[in-house]
Amino acid sequence: MGASKSDFFSDEQNELANLFKAISHPARIAIIQYLLTVDTCICGDIVNELPLAQPTVSQHLKELKNVGIIKGTIEGTSICYCLNPEIMEKMENYFGGISKELKNKCC
């Protein structure tokens, strides 16, 4: 016994969990933050912004890309990453919906 009984939960529950798992690491929060500060969609010098080796950063980027939080387009030898506004709105709406429901409750 050990990890992940995900089969027993709904697809929606697993998708939400995976989305939040993607941003459950400080390096990945930092990547999102960095992508917000650059006004053009600047590429792989994200490595220089983080206290992590290149393969580690590449792996974090991959996880963000897998759930659609960032998008990457090839630009010569480098790759241009940027945030995906749709996913951000999706997560905003998730908590917005909860907040709205909570207003009709006790506690």
Place this chain on the structure above:
Amino acid sequence: MGASKSDFFSDEQNELANLFKAISHPARIAIIQYLLTVDTCICGDIVNELPLAQPTVSQHLKELKNVGIIKGTIEGTSICYCLNPEIMEKMENYFGGISKELKNKCC
């Protein structure tokens, strides 16, 4: 080598990551969902709602409680858990802020 270089990231980055880590598991998403459906702040029959043993559920509840997503008050032999609206709004605002910033950008 291994896990968590969290010392190299800011407190804010680590706090956000921990908040999202708390909801990065389908069982904990399911707990939030369940707490939304019950109109009174119903207690520990959360165990009956989930395909997990009592100690496991207790552990998941603890993780949600640690970051402030749920609150629990003792009620006789049982404990009454409910969602914390403040944290939900905090997370809504996090993504709302990002969405707003993204509207002034390219991509």
Place this chain on the structure above:
DNA sequence: TTATTATATTGCAATATTACGATATATTAA
């Protein structure tokens, strides 16, 4: 062609999470 540059993948060690049986704790009921 051979460098150079940028990013991705592989393999593995260190660490963290998940799940649960067994047990502890704490409150009420008898």
Place this chain on the structure above:
DNA sequence: TTAATATATCGTAATATTGCAATATAATAA
């Protein structure tokens, strides 16, 4: 008091994540 009920904690096995050196891949430059 003892029994019953509800929840928490401990200990541990199974699995997942994190981080990086080494290496691979892919595109441009010389």
